[in-house]
Amino acid sequence: MRVIKTLPIVAVAVGALALSACSGQATTNSSAEHPRTGERVQGAPARMVAEMSLPLDAYRLSPVEYERSQQALWKITTSCMKGIGFASFDFMPSAGTAEQIEEHEDVRYGTYSQQDAERSGYRPDFARGARGAAVIGGEEPQFTAAEEAALDGVSPARTKGAPKRARATGTGAEIPEGGCYGQALEQLTGGQSGLYLDDTLVDELDGQSYEQSLNDPEVKEVFARWSACMASKGLTYKSPIDANNDPSFTGDTAGAAEKKVAVADTACKSATDLVSVWHEAESGIQRTLIGTHGTELAKRRALNSTIKVKAGTVLAS
DSSP: OOOOOOOGGGGGSSSOOOOOOOOSOOOOOTTTTSOOTTOOOOOOOOOOOSSSOOGGGGGSOOHHHHHHHHHHHHHHHHHHHHHTTOTTOOOOOOTTHHHHHHHHHTTTTOOOOHHHHHHHTTOOGGGSSHHHHHHHHOOOOOOOHHHHHHHHOBOSSOOSSSOOBOOBOTTOOBOOTTHHHHHHHHHHTTSOHHHHHHOOHHHHHHHHHHHHHTTOHHHHHHHHHHHHHHHTTTOOOSSHHHHHTOTTOOSSSOOHHHHHHHHHHHHHHHHHTHHHHHHHHHHHHHHHHHHHTHHHHHHHHHHHHHHHHHHHHHHHO
């Protein structure tokens, strides 16, 4: 069983996009007791503000860099798979991942575009449809059992305890330790696949900063001003999160009531400068967290630098 890192968007193909301090990563735990180098990862940065950088962004791959890294990873993997006899193996992650990620990043503090609110309420374009969810969360085709064994280097047979290593294909070709995917990941990360697979720190700090920002005095004050603005329009919500997450906003598309609230929300965000105030407060919190976790974060930044260089070399070849 592979570890799958995804963005929380996968769950919002229907209904309004819920605002919360998500870590940006959901991980299956079926293999947690026996992690393997070849565990495949599909993921993406969890940052949600496309044009307003946050300090933790320095410790992530940008959306474009992430997309390139995945293309390089699967280019290496495909070469390996063909080399051990899977002549028809051909998989490349969907193009356009970077654009989808940037759209997701843009709603960290909720909807702010009146035009978008009028058209789709609290349902951004990227969340409305299975393809958008798949592109951001990461998708793979249905591989055959033989391909799975060669990709991960693990026998498909059910066993008790640690998974059994798959050493050869059905035609006798040797499967590299960790499988073709694991070998590719080692190459892309410069031998740091373990750190890559276990790297949740930036996402965790990202979630912490969002949660802590909700208790920041300036954020509380701007929420109060926003709430008063909404009240002047006949709408009662304590915060933009409450408006965004109104449980009455259900169904496949936004109704008139949802659109009305979303439009008022965007107007009040603009009138109170809410997004800028909230962003500035969270930026300060992130700088503090970075100071506390400097050593660990430096390792992530170095790993990202390695990945960028390796990906560039692979894609240029």
